[in-house]
Amino acid sequence: MDLTYSPIEGKSRGYRIMVAILGVMVAVMVTSFLVAYLSGLQVWGISDAVPWGQLITFDIYFIGLSAGAIVVSGLSYVLRREEYKPIGRIAVLMGLLIFTGAMVCVLVDLGRPEKFWRLFMYGYLNNMTSMFALNSIWYGGYILLMLIYLWLALENKTKLAMIIGTIDVLWAIGVHSFTGAIFGLIGTREILFSPIKPFEFITAALTSGTALLIIVVVAAFKFTNRSLDKKVILSLGRLLSIIIIVLLVMVFFDKLTHIYFPHRAGALFLFTGRYWWLFWIFQIGMGLIIPLIILFHPKASRSVKGVVIASISVVIGVLGERAALVIPGTAQVQQLYPGTIEGVWGTAGVFPIAFWETTLSLGIISLIVLLFVLALKYLDILPAKESKEAPEPTGESVATNEESGDSIAANEVAGESVATNEG
């Protein structure tokens, strides 16, 4: 099968409006960053009780999405499965852009972002026992690998793309395992401390990455009037359902370990504390149960719509899972001395949704989407429209051409609504 790719025209009104809105959001992002940088992180919701907030949540979420997208791209470039070829380039591009967003998140989250270069002074000015310092190797290498991978994919150098793709898929797994280790190795926080955390992170990454890829592929193909074989989406849906089951097993045993032994204050705080809804509604409900019901429903699992709805649920649910780790994980009161700690020191941490932190997060999401739509215009990412099929559904194509402006605007709105849901 010979597949040619072409950029989208990007001249419709809807596309321009979308780029304009995203541009404004990026300006908002820069403003939010400057506000936080100049007035200190007091404008965010974080405190000494919950030291990491929205930015770290989005950081690990994005790293997961990126790792998931790169692993799925391996279906096309490493395993050479022809049916996944149309979505190969888009997966690599997503991996790169979302990871860029993750790096922006972690950079602006620093109290002194201008000193970030210390992380890259290996052994000399940084401390190699820190997971952050180790991750600077993983993250730096990952960005380089993805740039080469994308370039090879665009140049159709399939042999080299297979080699680099294989390395990148393995590297992505390393990247996300070590991201999980940032949390899993912290012995003092009962909710975080778990040897299964790196594996849980990879599995959650695969679910959210596959799910987001499904959404993006369906949206991009639909709103640019390209045709995609339904089987690709349905088989990705089946893949998704299997990974979700693996994730369910991991989460079950992780939480069982934490609740079984009498030392269970952490798990109880997660299940019944102030942030119970992050765990039960988002992580368990939207991340695991709802998508599993849809993906095993005899009818819904065979329709693109059903798979897309399950994917949206997963994408939001996994964001909830990240939040259920970062926020209750640190908000729980540490038992310093037998008894009840009185006053403010014994109160579980509260994490309010702060304005400038939220605008910054939304701005970073917009930055990723903006880079993505620009890449669709300037790079050969999507498969070219097939000339054979174009004349066939004439009536339909005319109709969609008329509506193309609106439909892209609708795409924009859909993207925004996902963004706000994520926020």
Place this chain on the structure above:
Amino acid sequence: MARWGMVIDLDKCVGCQSCSVACKAENNVPHGSATEQRQRREIYWNRVIAVSEGEYPTARLEFIPMPCMHCEDAPCVTVCPAKATYHRDDGIVIQDFRRCIGCRYCLIACPYGVRSFNFKDQQEEEYHRPDLPPTRADRGAWPFPQRVRGVVEKCTFCFHRIDQGLKEGKKIGIDVVPACVEACPSKARIFGDLDDPNSEVSRLLATRGSFRLREELSTHPKVFYLHG
């Protein structure tokens, strides 16, 4: 080399918070507003927590003064990516503001919650130290003349006092002690060299039952508590 440690006698502590105030005065730790205190954004290098157990009439309330524990195996030192927090040769865990990148990983890893992040620019008079002029040449008595926002702060066992005292040939633990030890009205805090068998801290640890906070984590804190 000495190994500095502190012994806190819970039997003598009355929970007056003099140590917290003295620490703030000595180290120019800013005073937060009531809102900041409620939001847990006020900087504390030393605090006193009240722990209650049981119900009336068998209720018990204990005050636990908490400086940095200066753990021998400190999780904050392990996780700090920028070498901003490290052990001095005398065992004091130091936070270097110049190196700190503000990632707050140490706040996550600290089992005692004794670290504070600086969330905003503090008022100038709160950290200006005209009495201890810093000289870059030999780091001076106070190496951090400028408190900056966006970095993590913590107790230093008043190492500037110790260094100054050693230079002047004074006896640490007798003539020179950290500000919190000096200010304690009931003399509940004792400071000294844990390696010196003749020091007051060694004598107390040898003769009285003591414990350390969260010993099960094996961080080996150098702050010991005598049972109240």
